[in-house]
Amino acid sequence: MRYLTSFNTDLLEIIECDVLIVGSGIAGLFTALNIDDSLKVCLISKTDLKTNNSYLAQGGIAVTFNKKDFQGHIDDTLKAGAFYNDLTAVRILVEEGRKNVEKLIEYGVDFDKIDGEISFTREGGHLERRIIHKKDYTGKEIIEKLIQVVEQRDNIHCYEDTFLVDVLTCDNSVDGAIAVINDKECLIKTNHAVLATGGVGRLFLNSTNSSISTGDGIAAAYRAGAVIEDMEFVQFHPTPFHSNGEAFLISEAVRGEGGILRNDSGEAFMGKYHSLKDLAPRDIVSRSILKEQQLQGNKNIYLDVTHFEEGYFEKRFPSIFSYCISQNVDPRKEWIPVNPSAHYLMGGIKTDLFGRTNIEGLYSCGEAARTGVQGANRLASNSLSEGLVFGNRVANVINESKKNDGNYVSVINEESSELVTEYKKDIVILKTIMDETANILRTRKKLSSAKDRIRTLEKKYEDVYSYKKEFLEFKNMIIVASLIIDMALKRKKSLGSHYLENDDE
Ligand SMILES: Cc1cc2nc3c(=O)[nH]c(=O)nc-3n(C[C@H](O)[C@H](O)[C@H](O)COP(=O)(O)OP(=O)(O)OC[C@H]3O[C@@H](n4cnc5c(N)ncnc54)[C@H](O)[C@@H]3O)c2cc1C
Incomplete structure (x- = not known):
């Protein structure tokens, strides 16, 4: 198209x-x-x-x-x-x-x-x-x-x-x-x-x-x-705080200033996964959190700043502090629940x-x-x-280039709005496919199934046109999702943030 x-x-x-x-x-x-x-x-x-x-x-x-x-x-x-x-x-x-x-x-x-x-x-x-x-x-x-x-x-x-x-x-x-x-x-x-x-x-x-x-x-x-x-x-950030379907970022600078990731039993687990511990690169911290969650039977992972000097956290991280308080978590006394997100x-x-x-x-x-x-x-x-x-x-x-003139061509597509009311639920379907397949731990099998499911959505809306911004975004999202999945399928070995759980699958 x-x-x-x-x-x-x-x-x-x-x-x-x-x-x-x-x-x-x-x-x-x-x-x-x-x-x-x-x-x-x-x-x-x-x-x-x-x-x-x-x-x-x-x-x-x-x-x-x-x-x-x-x-x-x-x-x-x-x-x-x-x-x-x-x-x-x-x-x-x-x-x-x-x-x-x-x-x-x-x-x-x-x-x-x-x-x-x-x-x-x-x-x-x-x-x-x-x-x-x-x-x-x-x-x-x-x-x-x-x-x-x-x-x-x-x-x-x-x-x-x-x-x-x-x-x-x-x-x-x-x-x-x-x-x-x-x-x-x-x-x-x-x-x-x-x-x-x-x-x-x-x-x-x-x-x-x-x-x-x-x-x-x-x-x-x-x-x-x-x-x-x-x-x-x-890239998936390791430490957003999830609430009401939104992921509020808890900056990596919090770990830079001494914040420690802990599992539900209180263990500071990052030392098991990387020599830089809590300051390992993001993909490694995100994968370590998921692995730790799996080991713990899907219990929460937390960021602990309770040991910070009195008054420091709220002064250095005022927005994060007020967000946590608005979610009834006082970081001075309690660990902050975190979960990796795109x-x-x-x-x-x-x-x-x-x-x-x-x-x-x-x-x-x-x-x-x-x-x-x-x-x-x-x-x-x-x-x-x-x-x-x-x-x-x-x-x-x-600044160094020259101007030239345009030559415009019109494109008249057949207008159709039949499916335009239905696309909202398909946005959620598309996002769910991406969450389940193009995530932190990928498998080729899941990526292949995502490719087919996205292709189905693409075909469904192929000849549907509307000027609604949300619909235009949705059509763009389908294209970008296919690009992500296709390129992920082409890369057969794990590299950086593209991590295949089983490379040979
Ligand atoms: C919560 C959070 C915290 C972050 N913290 C840091 C940090 O501390 N340090 C750091 O280096 N990076 C950080 N990042 C990443 C960084 O913020 C972004 O990568 C960077 O700001 C992107 O800048 P940008 O100008 O490319 O895009 P954006 O700032 O996202 O701007 C994109 C613009 O494009 C416009 N646009 C998009 N589509 C259309 C369209 N169809 N028509 C018209 N306009 C359109 C939007 O309206 C918007 O104005 C963070 C990201 C997030 C989400």
């Missing part, structure tokens, strides 16, 4: 710009701010500007200020990524991190300091303290400040509640995009489109992600012919080191992109830095 909807470009309202940026997370906003102010930028976001994964980031940004630690940061990133990373991309991430963080500070972003100097914390997989943060609401601090600066820029026009449907191409080059604003389709004329649309966590029932994470940008890029890679690598996608739209895809004028950065930085498993807090470093690189390339 090339296009998700039906459209006649002659009848659509037109928005013209030099650069279209899809996404108002760290990658989209930072790219927009680095585009030359002589270029007209149109930045669209499918809900409000603040609803995204970046806003939810707690732990911080992994950045090396001291050149002596460059190699250490590179080594830790490669180790977490199961050495599947692109070494040049990792080197760029580490070497260009500081200058981009300094730009953030110029934009007014504030990080915690001790005696006037930025303070660094640790998270899983890092052998050094190299994570800068604002208490436990680093993402909120960044996004709020970036939005303030974006709103002051005359060349950047933000469109909220605007859904990217498809990227239009002609001769393998970007011609524009179709978007839905207030249930009405419009044509965005541009020759440069940046997909900073984030991840896919909401393909799973249990996820830490914001509601926007349904892989729309990846699906649109795929339909336009962009190369998509490494979708089998989905958290981050390492794969995505394949780009070069400047965020360029195989389609001229189409770029991607942030979680939607597969730059090669994250390998088969992301090192904690490397994603905010990836959004900054590669967002800046995308902007630099666009």
